[in-house]
Amino acid sequence: LKSLTEHLWFEVPNRRGFVNITPKIEELVHRSGVSEGLCLVNAMHITASVFINDDEPGLHHDYELWLEKLAPHAPTTAYRHNRTGEDNADAHLKRQIMGRCRNYQGQTGFRPVGTNFLRRIRRATAEAGAG
Amino acid sequence: LKSLTEHLWFEVPNRRGFVNITPKIEELVHRSGVSEGLCLVNAMHITASVFINDDEPGLHHDYELWLEKLAPHAPTTAYRHNRTGEDNADAHLKRQIMGRCRNYQGQTGFRPVGTNFLRRIRRATAEAGAG
Amino acid sequence: LKSLTEHLWFEVPNRRGFVNITPKIEELVHRSGVSEGLCLVNAMHITASVFINDDEPGLHHDYELWLEKLAPHAPTTAYRHNRTGEDNADAHLKRQIMGRCRNYQGQTGFRPVGTNFLRRIRRATAEAGAG
Numbered sequence: 001l002k003s004l005t006e007h008l009w010f011e012v013p014n015r016r017g018f019v020n021i022t023p024k025i026e027e028l029v030h031r032s033g034v035s036e037g038l039c040l041v042n043a044m045h046i047t048a049s050v051f052i053n054d055d056e057p058g059l060h061h062d063y064e065l066w067l068e069k070l071a072p073h074a075p076t077t078a079y080r081h082n083r084t085g086e087d088n089a090d091a092h093l094k095r096q097i098m099g100r101c102r103n104y105q106g107q108t109g110f111r112p113v114g115t116n117f118l119r120r121i122r123r124a125t126a127e128a129g130a131g
Numbered sequence: 132l133k134s135l136t137e138h139l140w141f142e143v144p145n146r147r148g149f150v151n152i153t154p155k156i157e158e159l160v161h162r163s164g165v166s167e168g169l170c171l172v173n174a175m176h177i178t179a180s181v182f183i184n185d186d187e188p189g190l191h192h193d194y195e196l197w198l199e200k201l202a203p204h205a206p207t208t209a210y211r212h213n214r215t216g217e218d219n220a221d222a223h224l225k226r227q228i229m230g231r232c233r234n235y236q237g238q239t240g241f242r243p244v245g246t247n248f249l250r251r252i253r254r255a256t257a258e259a260g261a262g
Numbered sequence: 263l264k265s266l267t268e269h270l271w272f273e274v275p276n277r278r279g280f281v282n283i284t285p286k287i288e289e290l291v292h293r294s295g296v297s298e299g300l301c302l303v304n305a306m307h308i309t310a311s312v313f314i315n316d317d318e319p320g321l322h323h324d325y326e327l328w329l330e331k332l333a334p335h336a337p338t339t340a341y342r343h344n345r346t347g348e349d350n351a352d353a354h355l356k357r358q359i360m361g362r363c364r365n366y367q368g369q370t371g372f373r374p375v376g377t378n379f380l381r382r383i384r385r386a387t388a389e390a391g392a393g
Binding site for chain 1: 263298299300313314315316318319320321323324325328332359360361
């Protein structure tokens with residue numbers, strides 16, 4: 001049974017950002033040599049999401065506004081989680097909306113469209129491998 | 132290692148619709164000959180969802196109202212994505228709530244209850260295989 | 263191909279509750295003898311969720327308030343699903359936000375952080391195996 005595991009690291013310059021990781025995933029699926037199987041792409045940080053959708057700037061803008069409406073960042077004191085000294089409770093909520101991971105079936109020639117990676121900047125490198 | 136892949140196509144008459152695909156999935160799991168394994172059921176269109184819940188008309192009605200409240204279709208000009216000429220930005224948001232795919236463990240005799248398929252009608256056949 | 267399936271049962275004393283099942287999952291992954299593979303943890307009740315996040319009381323409190331804001335329990339008559347004699351339509355909605363299942367890659371030494379189990383108390387034992 002063939003398998004390939006790879007840990008990817010991302011840093012985005014702002015509090016939130018979208019990174020299209022589809023080319024990277026395609027490359028890894030190709031490198032795995034698996035012609036039919038499952039590919040699990042999951043965010044290892046609990047304020048990050050992996051989702052599949054259009055890589056279209058207008059849509060990303062809409063997601064930003066929408067997530068901010070459903071789970072506003074401020075006032076940060078509105079969240080009990082922030083009493084721990086963090087200010088990212090909203091990101092823990094937003095990530096539940098956007099989802100944590102995506103599975104797709106990897107077949108030769110299969111191309112997932114618009115896999116994007118919503119990434120909270122803070123604590124990115126320090127904690128991305130922790131959960 | 133046994134596996135079976137099948138691409139299913141659906142068309143619904145209205146902008147949104149619920150299709151119970153559980154019988155179809157059960158049939159495919161049976162046909163695969165796999166007695167213990169994983170079954171991935173994922174929507175190949177980025178405004179569609181696959182979810183598991185009651186196939187109960189009242190609940191579907193509640194989902195409709197709720198999704199429309201969280202991500203209203205109109206005014207379509209409120210979404211930057213719609214400047215691309217589409218009018219379905221809300222569906223891209225709604226689908227994040229309902230989820231894209233469901234995995235379940237397929238064992239002989241296992242019956243997933245209420246697998247439903249939320250499907251946006253527009254562009255259904257043209258793009259369902261594209262992502 | 264090694265595999266292990268286990269059905270876990272939970273009861274929580276109130277309408278909603280959070281149960282950290284990470285230690286149990288780790289134990290099962292260890293017991294499976296699988297050193298590299300996929301682990302599917304899915305809620306078999308359609309008003310329950312499995313999600314991965316901090317096991318932090320403040321965050322759980324935030325999730326409670328947030329889910330209640332997005333999909334209020336009362337008035338129960340606001341939901342058509344409740345005409346069936348149930349009063350849990352809101353839980354069917356909340357569960358869509360929190361997600362149904364989580365996959366993670368099980369490698370020796372891998373530790374998923376903060377797997378929690380959101381569980382509606384009612385009908386817990388009677389229906390947990392039904393879907």
